[in-house]
Amino acid sequence: MKLLGIFRFELAYQVRRPWPWLMFAVLLVVCFLMTRDAAVADALYDEFFINAPFAIALTTVVGGLLWLVVAPVVAGEAAARDVATGMYPLTYTAPLSKAEYLGGRFLAALVLNALMLLAVQAGILLAVYSPGVNAELIAPFRPAAHLTAYAYIALPNALVATAIQFWMATRSGRPMASYLGSLSLVFMGFFVASMLFFKRGLGTLLDPIGIRFIVEDIAHLWTSVEKNQRLLALEGIVLANRLVWLGVALGILTAIGGFLDIG
Numbered sequence: 001m002k003l004l005g006i007f008r009f010e011l012a013y014q015v016r017r018p019w020p021w022l023m024f025a026v027l028l029v030v031c032f033l034m035t036r037d038a039a040v041a042d043a044l045y046d047e048f049f050i051n052a053p054f055a056i057a058l059t060t061v062v063g064g065l066l067w068l069v070v071a072p073v074v075a076g077e078a079a080a081r082d083v084a085t086g087m088y089p090l091t092y093t094a095p096l097s098k099a100e101y102l103g104g105r106f107l108a109a110l111v112l113n114a115l116m117l118l119a120v121q122a123g124i125l126l127a128v129y130s131p132g133v134n135a136e137l138i139a140p141f142r143p144a145a146h147l148t149a150y151a152y153i154a155l156p157n158a159l160v161a162t163a164i165q166f167w168m169a170t171r172s173g174r175p176m177a178s179y180l181g182s183l184s185l186v187f188m189g190f191f192v193a194s195m196l197f198f199k200r201g202l203g204t205l206l207d208p209i210g211i212r213f214i215v216e217d218i219a220h221l222w223t224s225v226e227k228n229q230r231l232l233a234l235e236g237i238v239l240a241n242r243l244v245w246l247g248v249a250l251g252i253l254t255a256i257g258g259f260l261d262i263g
Helices: 002-016 018-046 053-070 072-085 098-116 118-129 143-172 175-196 201-205 211-221 224-229 236-262
Strands: none
Touching: 002 072, 002 098, 018 053, 018 072, 018 098, 018 118, 053 072, 053 118, 053 143, 053 175, 053 211, 053 224, 072 098, 072 143, 072 175, 098 118, 098 143, 098 236, 118 143, 143 175, 143 236, 175 201, 175 211, 201 211, 201 236, 211 236
16 A cells, blocks of 8 residues: 555654654653652652652643654654655655655654654653652552553644644645644643633633643642542543544544645
């Protein structure tokens, strides 16, 4: 299948570049330091473990926010590299369609971004289980706490952000336009969801990152016991928010397909 071939080629091209590995290392180090410093302080103050499900979810949100700032180059390069270099007349020709070509590149960017976000969980695990942490602050290892944070926060964020970044770079023909996609998501999370619609239910739905429903809503709704034991679940505000933004991502991908048909 041509799309699969483009996917493999683009993924191999991106993996050979230094930027994904550098971004992975930055995410790992920052999340390691966050867990060692901020999570330990929170654990001592709020009486929950540094590897409690809530602490892992919180670090996943903040790590994802950092990823939004550094990762647009992946989707931007995949979407607009040939246009920026003037090679697109050679690539957008039969028997290879635009949809197959850019579809394979989008999937490669999405997979690479999803893999990079694993650095957040790796940084948390390294911080918790490497020497130097008071054993009394560490709860028994619960793989489900990491899996739910990654599946319900990181992966949906990767899909939404990659779709928006890819769409902006495709429409403009400039890889740097993908950074506008990340800025728009940060704007929605911080200004629109957390400030403009503060204390309103709509604000929770408009948060694409998890700042509102993790850092503000759940942080105040859950007791210390719940933060220690309760796993993040696809229910209530979390489910509603994820459905809204997955719908946005699918709508953007549909818009990309329509743009390719017109083009």
